Amino acid sequence: MHSPSIDPSPPSPSATRAAALTRDWICPFCPLLCDDLVAACRDDGTLEVPDTECPRLAHALAHYAATDAQCGCSVDGNEVDGDAALARAAQWLANARRPLFGGLATDVAGARALYPLAAACSAILDHLHGDALTPATLALQDRGSFFTTLSEVRTRADLLVFFGCQPSRRYPRFFIRALAGAELARELIFVGCEADPAAAGFAQTRIDTLLPDADAYDTLALWSALAEGRDAGALRQGAGSDALASLHARIASARYTVVVYEPAALPAPHAALLIEALHRIVKAANRTTRAACVALGGDDGALTVNQTVTWLSGLPLRTRVSKPARVAGTAPLDHDPYRYRTARLLAEREVDALLWIAGFVPQTWPASLDPALPLIVLGHPALADAARARGANTVFVPVATPGIDSGGHLFRVDGTVVMPLTAARGVALESVASIAAKLSERMSERSSPREDPP
Known part of the structure; x- marks a missing residue:
């Protein structure tokens, strides 16, 4: 939600000496995109956000140093200028039959330029x-989905059901953003896990825990049956059935229920079945009351890039895209969520080049990467040493982080709002969008791409 800006008490003089402040700064390091912050950039290029307790933000800011402005490009472990790095990268991409664009930690403009x-x-x-x-x-x-927004959670939901997740583990400010300052009395029920300690202490909020050790699939099977109107007495008897019958009654009497889950926290490999069940339960509840889901995810620009690629192509990520004439006999678009999984592609050696984009935090490329596979890294300056250490078959180009050294736009966790980012520091690093555009230009200047042999 885009909450009102907060003008915090002035930070201590020692913390902000020779520092430039950016007020109403939007943090790009988690999909909550908190917009009530003040970012302080010191004259040595380091960053701080006073008056907030977010370990995730603090960890991310620790990767930005005074030396970032001097970070340069490298090819095969040797420092080179930007033109040489881009020339080698374009050559590898032009020669590749099946490259993989992985990582993809970037913003809307980056995704649009990479496509x-x-x-x-x-x-x-x-x-x-x-x-x-x-x-x-x-x-x-x-099966379709039934989502709501963070604003609706904050202003309307009187019952929040958290299925198998403690939001503050990955999103430390979730409860502050969702509950703080709101006058609405509400219940928080944690199903399939212990209550999140960060949920405690908010006014007019009651916390309960149901079936913390139960199997997620068994729980949702029973809960789904109850939501569809089957008599609890006809279901398998026991504490689980009784607890879920009570939960179902509480949902029926609530004005607005929101079910919160984290796709990354659900047990693999069949998490999609659990998500389907949660949305089926919510749809059933809407026959008599109001209910919706919130999925906590989309870190490192994942939601943003997925939304952008879907808008550009009509298909989500894990899609192969090409110009019709690029590879003879193949479709311009091919989506396969299983075949085009990064870990599988690398393990089966099905790609012959990797373009790795890591624009937010220094996420390294997969450790299983074959040393002989050409690797192009458009990454955080903190990845420069790892790229040089890999040596041969490696190109590294440092990029600006949206919200730190460049502006940009990201989709918020609820997928309905695009938030504009303002650079808190502004070191002269190029954006992913700029570098991708230059690579596209170099590709177009080369000879026409050859087709695969029959």
Whole structure:
């Protein structure tokens, strides 16, 4: 939700000496996109956000140093200028039959610029968090979804049901953003897990826990049956049935129930079935009252890139895109959530180049990567040493982080709001969008792409 800006008490002089402040700064490091922050950039290039207790934000900011402005490009472990790095990267992409664009930690503009580059070289697109995105996508494709917004959670939901997740583990400020300052009395029920300690202490809020050790699939099977109107007496008897019957009654009497889950926290490999069940329960509840879901995910630009690629192509991530003439006899678009999984592609040696994008935090490429596979890294300056250490078959180009050294746009966790980012520091690093556009230009200047042999 885009909450009112907060003007905090002035930070201590020692914390902000020689620092430039950016008020109403939007944090890009988690999909909550908190917009009530003040970012302080010191004259040595380090960053701080006073008056907030978010370990995830603090950890991310620790990766930005005074030396970032001097970070340069490298090829095969040797420092080179930007033109040489881009020339080698374009050459590898032009020669590749099946490159993979992985990581994809970028913003809307980055995703838009990477898409035509991918089409020019018949690349497969998969995100760093593809394993969490895919179950939600499959459930949406198969059964549909029933989502709400963070604003609705804050202002209308009087019953929040958390299924198998403690939000503050990955999203430390979730409860502050969802509950703080709201006058609505509400219940918080944790199903299939212990209560999140961060949920305690909010006014007019009552917390309960149901079946913390129960199997997720058994729980949702019983809960789904109750939601569809089957008599609890006809179901398997026991504490689980009784507890879920009580939960069903509480949902029926609530004005607005929101079911919160984290796709990444659901047990694999069939998380899509659990997500389908949760949405089926919510749809059934809407016959007599109001209910919806909130999925907590989309980290490192995952939701943003998925939304952008879907808008551009009509298909979500884990899609191969190409110009029709690039590879003879193949379709311009091919979506396969299983075949085009990064780990599987690398393990089966089905790609011949990897373009790795890591624009938010220094997420390294998969450790299983074959040393002989050409690797192009458009990444956080903190990845420069790892790229040089890999040595041969490696190109590294440092990029700006949206919200730190460049502006940008990201989709919020609820997928309905695009938040505009303002640079808190502004070190002269190029954006992923700029570099991708230059690579596309170099690709177009080369000879026409050859077709695969028959």
